[in-house]
Amino acid sequence: MRSLPWPRRREELSELGELFAKSARGDRHAFDRVVEYTAAPLYRVALRMLGNSADADESLQETFVRAHQALAQGQWRDGSKTYPWLLAIATRVCVDSLRRRHGRPVPYGDIDASWLVSDGQHAERAQRVKELLTYMDDLPPDQRAALVLRYIEGLSNAEVAEALAISEGAVEQRLIRARANLRRRFGADGA
Amino acid sequence: MARDGFGSNHDEHEDSIVARLLELKAASAEARPRPGIVRRIATRLEERSVRSQLAVALTAAALAASVSLAFWWDATSRLSVTAMVTAVDDGDGLEP
Numbered sequence: 001m002r003s004l005p006w007p008r009r010r011e012e013l014s015e016l017g018e019l020f021a022k023s024a025r026g027d028r029h030a031f032d033r034v035v036e037y038t039a040a041p042l043y044r045v046a047l048r049m050l051g052n053s054a055d056a057d058e059s060l061q062e063t064f065v066r067a068h069q070a071l072a073q074g075q076w077r078d079g080s081k082t083y084p085w086l087l088a089i090a091t092r093v094c095v096d097s098l099r100r101r102h103g104r105p106v107p108y109g110d111i112d113a114s115w116l117v118s119d120g121q122h123a124e125r126a127q128r129v130k131e132l133l134t135y136m137d138d139l140p141p142d143q144r145a146a147l148v149l150r151y152i153e154g155l156s157n158a159e160v161a162e163a164l165a166i167s168e169g170a171v172e173q174r175l176i177r178a179r180a181n182l183r184r185r186f187g188a189d190g191a
Numbered sequence: 192m193a194r195d196g197f198g199s200n201h202d203e204h205e206d207s208i209v210a211r212l213l214e215l216k217a218a219s220a221e222a223r224p225r226p227g228i229v230r231r232i233a234t235r236l237e238e239r240s241v242r243s244q245l246a247v248a249l250t251a252a253a254l255a256a257s258v259s260l261a262f263w264w265d266a267t268s269r270l271s272v273t274a275m276v277t278a279v280d281d282g283d284g285l286e287p
Binding site: 028032035036039040043044047048053056057060061064065068115116122125126128129132133147148151152179182183186 | 207215220223224229239
């Protein structure tokens with residue numbers, strides 16, 4: 001399967017654009033190529049937002065189902081952004097999933113960390129990441145999504161705003177609150 | 192606090208929260224969906240398409256059934272009225 005961490009090169013974006021255009025015209029094979037091309041990076045976004053592989057897998061499938069439907073309904077225009085458009089859909093799917101489970105955080109011991117790179121060299125890091133995931137589970141969904149998109153995926157505030165369909169000012173507020181919430185949790189636990 | 196929420200060039204780089212988030216990024220850098228994701232999504236799209244076609248067929252059937260029922264009801268009502276009028280006209284004891 002061919003996949004990229006983030007299609008940045010002009011020719012990669014151009015190829016993805018062509019696949020989108022064909023998919024919008026009902027070409028299922030082209031849509032399969034879109035899935036092959038973007039599934040891995042979108043899965044990692046979902047994993048970081050949701051914290052476990054089962055939810056990430058489910059959200060990834062739902063993302064592509066919604067994308068297929070949106071393409072068929074003409075919601076993507078030829079020549080407009082491709083990967084950011086998919087990322088915005090994935091973000092909304094993940095936020096919906098977080099809202100459904102918000103208030104029922106996963107206990108530390110129950111966190112599915114099978115996907116963490118945790119060989120001997122990284123065992124301590126894996127523990128710290130599990131702790132972070134536990135605290136992130138307590139954050140409101142939109143704060144968690146903003147944190148992941150901004151600090152992990154490296155989007156600008158404007159791009160985060162576009163993905164979450166909110167203003168840049170609102171993004172900034174969510175980031176400030178999210179960081180404060182996490183700092184409080186780590187402080188309370190003496191981290 | 193930096194205006195961009197990230198810390199353009201100073202104290203925010205030291206932020207332990209951001210450092211933890213970057214650890215999460217590194218720890219998940221190799222994560223990939225289970226094999227067969229293209230097939231799973233294709234199956235889901237096919238199921239959705241079948242459900243959608245079924246819903247259209249059921250709606251059409253329900254519409255046809257309700258139209259038939261309306262015709263039957265209308266016809267039955269007309270027959271009943273006709274029978275009553277005929278009975279009165281025939282003087283079969285239904286007159287007051």
